[in-house]
Every structure is written in C-alpha cells, then in structure tokens.
Amino acid sequence: MLRRLLCCVVSVGLLGVTACSDDNGGSSDKTLTADAGDGASSDASSNDGSSSDSSFSDTGVDTVSDTTSDTAPDTGPDPSGDCDPGYSSDGAGGCTPDPVxxxxxRTRQEVCTRWTGYAPQAATLWAxxxxxxxxxxxxHPEAQGDAIRRLDLFRWLxxxxxxxxxxxYIEVTxxxxxxxxxxxxxxxxxxxSDYACYTQEAATGASSSNIAYGVRNPAATVDLYIGDRGVNSLGHRRWCLNPTMAATGFGQRGSYSCMYSFDRSQASSVDHVFYPSAGFFPRSALLGAWSAGSRSxxxxxxxxxxxxNVSDSSIVQVNNVQKLRNGYAIDTISWExxxxxxxxxxxxxxANGSNTxxxxxxxxxxx
Structure with a gap:
C-alpha cells in the first residue's frame, strides 16, 4: 500500500523552527508521520510557536502578496449549461458557486444531491x-478546478x-x-537552501501550505486534510474550513502535494464551524473526529x-474531548x-462553565 503523509504549517512570529511528533505523539526530529487511519501523516501550520504535531513556519501573515486578482474556480467547460449541484452557469460556458x-x-435531499453530485472533470493533470x-x-486548470470544487463542497457542508x-498561490504551491x-x-x-531544486517560491509555498505525500492529484488531498486522522491539532481541517479563507492554490508533482493555507481575505460573518454541521450531514462526509470551531x-x-438523542432524551457516549492548541485558523475543540x-x-x-x-x-x- 502506498503510504500517505500529510504536513501542515504553523504561522508563528519571525523565527522559523520545526517541531514534529511521531505516530504516538512523542517528540521527534523527523517529519511528522501521525497515522491517519490509511497511513496519512501530517503537520499543520499554526499562528503560535508552541510545539506539537506540526512544522512551524516563520510567517505570521500571508507571505504571498494579495495584490493579484482572484480567479473564479474553474469548474470545467459547460457548453450545455449543465453544472454540478450547487453551481450555476455563468452564461459564458463556465459554472460559478451558488450563494451559501x-x-x-437545508433538506436531506438538498444535502445529499450536493454531496453525491461531485465528479472530477480533469482528463489530464498537466496543461x-x-x-x-x-x-x-x-x-491543468481542470485539475485545479477539481480540487477547488472538492474543497468548496466541504466548506458548503x-x-x-x-x-x-x-x-x-498556484505558483508557490x-x-x-x-x-x-x-x-x-x-x-x-x-x-x-541546499535542496537541488530550491527556489524562494518553493520555500514560500512550503512554509505557507498544507502538504501531503501519497496521492497523485490535488483533489484527492482534500479528503486527507479534512479527515486529519491521527493529527492532534486537526490543523489541516481547520485551515481548509477557515471562514476567512477566500483563495488558495494547489501544487502537485508525483506523490507530493501542496495547498496554500494562509489566505485570510474573506470578509466572512460565519462565527461557528461545526463538523458535522447543524442540520443534515452525510455520514460518508464525516471522515474523522467531530469538531467545533468558533471565533467568539x-x-x-x-x-x-x-x-x-432528541427523540428520547438519552445521553450519547462522547469520548476524548480535547481543547486543541490555538493558532490553526480559529479556536477549535474535538471529540469522538x-x-x-x-x-x-x-x-x-x-459547555465552559455556565457558558454553553x-x-x-x-x-x-x-x-
């Protein structure tokens, strides 16, 4: 079986330091290989300098300029006017996301139609x-589009x-x-800097991204990041589901993948991020621990x-409630x-005391 690894960056002050953990959560001087159920391992970027299951970057703010214009996610040509559920024709042969x-x-049918309607469109990885x-x-733009649509699907949920x-962002990743x-x-x-293919763009991308090993297209990494199995911080998921993320980019070469994580240019009014969400939620989209993030x-x-259980008022078993370390997008707790x-x-x-x-x-x- 091809081993899959994950690594996500931590946004800290001006000093770059690396601190990773092994599969058992112990200290290690090697790249994090926290078991993610199917062999995934990861290392998440945070806003503070504490050490845990992540590599730390030296970026407290975006390291890539936000001066370039955003590009709408490429969801592929749409000559017939047919778009994925949750997307509408832009009138020019493409598709744009519907309002959230x-x-x-939402109804059960609405949620299931959206969840099962995703289908990769890229015929080739390379343009x-x-x-x-x-x-x-x-x-290829369609490969970027597949990854964006997969990420947007979880964000929509x-x-x-x-x-x-x-x-x-695409360039540095x-x-x-x-x-x-x-x-x-x-x-x-x-x-x-002594890596054979070192460039400043590569260094910037690595220090500002979720990174993964073991899959060969960027869309496939999104599920790994969301599941974050075995990653104590859930750092990848928290960056993917950051309310203030407005843009990203994906890079892929062989089995190595990078996803830009530090964009914070979305003027979002969303206060709480529940996974699974309120309302109906596909059980097959629940890829790891339950979590709740909040900005307030x-x-x-x-x-x-x-x-x-609302139907009979019975109490359901809950295990392993954790207040996760701060610094990965918004403050978050998790449980099983x-x-x-x-x-x-x-x-x-x-509950935190009398506050609920x-x-x-x-x-x-x-x-």
Whole structure:
C-alpha cells in the first residue's frame, strides 16, 4: 500500500523552527508521520510557536502578496449549461458557486444531491508538463478546478463561502511540490537552501501550505486534510474550513502535494464551524473526529461536550474531548462519538462553565 503523509504549517512570529511528533505523539526530529487511519501523516501550520504535531513556519501573515486578482474556480467547460449541484452557469460556458445557505435550514435531499453530485472533470493533470525535475510545469486548470470544487463542497457542508484560486498561490504551491518531489526527502515546511531544486517560491509555498505525500492529484488531498486522522491539532481541517479563507492554490508533482493555507481575505460573518454541521450531514462526509470551531465562544481549557438523542432524551457516549492548541485558523475543540447512528437527530451542547453553545445535527446515508 502506498503510504500517505500529510504536513501542515504553523504561522508563528519571525523565527522559523520545526517541531514534529511521531505516530504516538512523542517528540521527534523527523517529519511528522501521525497515522491517519490509511497511513496519512501530517503537520499543520499554526499562528503560535508552541510545539506539537506540526512544522512551524516563520510567517505570521500571508507571505504571498494579495495584490493579484482572484480567479473564479474553474469548474470545467459547460457548453450545455449543465453544472454540478450547487453551481450555476455563468452564461459564458463556465459554472460559478451558488450563494451559501445556513446548513440548519437545508433538506436531506438538498444535502445529499450536493454531496453525491461531485465528479472530477480533469482528463489530464498537466496543461504544460515539466521538462526536467526542477521545472515546475503547469497543472491543468481542470485539475485545479477539481480540487477547488472538492474543497468548496466541504466548506458548503459546514456553511462557509467558496474559495477561488490566485495565480501566485498556484505558483508557490507548484514550486513547493516540485522541490519536495525532486529531493525525495519527505515532507518539510522549511525547505533547505541546499535542496537541488530550491527556489524562494518553493520555500514560500512550503512554509505557507498544507502538504501531503501519497496521492497523485490535488483533489484527492482534500479528503486527507479534512479527515486529519491521527493529527492532534486537526490543523489541516481547520485551515481548509477557515471562514476567512477566500483563495488558495494547489501544487502537485508525483506523490507530493501542496495547498496554500494562509489566505485570510474573506470578509466572512460565519462565527461557528461545526463538523458535522447543524442540520443534515452525510455520514460518508464525516471522515474523522467531530469538531467545533468558533471565533467568539470561549471554550476554556477543559470544555465539556454533551450529546443528547432528541427523540428520547438519552445521553450519547462522547469520548476524548480535547481543547486543541490555538493558532490553526480559529479556536477549535474535538471529540469522538463512537456510536453515532444515521437518521437520529442529536443535540450537541458544548459547555465552559455556565457558558454553553448548542446545535442539532442529523447524520444521513446518501444514496
């Protein structure tokens, strides 16, 4: 089986330092290889300098200029006017995302139609194939579009606005993936200047991205990042589901992938990010631990999570409630629900002393 690894960056102050953990959460001087169920391993970028299961970058703010214009996600040609669920024709042969609705108000059919309607469109990975190991090449717009649509699908499920691509984000992530693949030394956010294909663009991309090893197209990395199995911080998921992310870019070379994570240019009004979301949520989209992020609620150091079966008021087993380390997008806690069932409405209550935050969710099996 091809081993899959993940690595996500941490945004800190002005000093770059690397601190990774091994599969058991212990200290290690090697690239993080936290087991992600199917062999994925990862390393997430944070806004502080504490060490945990991540590599730390030296960026407290975006390291790539936001001066270039955003580009709408390329969802492929649309000569017939047919678009994926959740997208509408732009009248010029393409598709644009529909406005995002409150997850709590969606019907089961609406959620399942959107979830099952995703289909990759890229016939080829490359628009321009690399000429040598250090040449970045150029990914096909449809390959970028597949990854953007997959990311937007998870963002839609939790009630977040879609993201776009930026040419300079694509450039630095493609440089990142190229340099890591050429060196073949594993995942790192701090690319040494003596790497054979080192460039400043590659260093910038690595220090500002979720990075992964073991899959051969950028869309496939999104599920790894969202699941984040075995990654204590859930850093990849938190960057992917950051309310203030407005743009990203994906790079791919061989089995190495990079996804730009530090964009914060979205003027989002979303306060809470629940995974699974309020309302109906596809059980097959629940790829790892449950989590709740908030831009306003104070989780405290020892939050409590209570889940109730709404139909009979019974208490549902909840395990491993954790206040996750700060610095990865928004403050987040996580927990596990080992016996969650489909078609049962659950009320989730998060408490920090007398302060509570509640929502209701129903897992569904989409046909």
């Amino acid at each position: 609705s409150d997850p709590a108000t 321009q194939e690399p000429t040598d190991e250090c040449d970045w090449g150029e990914l 939790v009630g977040l606005d879609p993201v776009t691509t930026k040419p300079n 493609q440089a990142c993936a190229t340099t890591l693949a050429a060196e073949g030394a594993g995942l790192t956010h701090n690319i040494p 609620f104070n989780f405290g150091s020892s939050p409590e999570v209570t889940i109730t 629900v080992p016996n969650a069932e489909a078609d049962v409405e659950y009320e989730v209550t998060i 935050l509640s929502y209701r969710t129903t897992l569904v099996d989409c046909p």
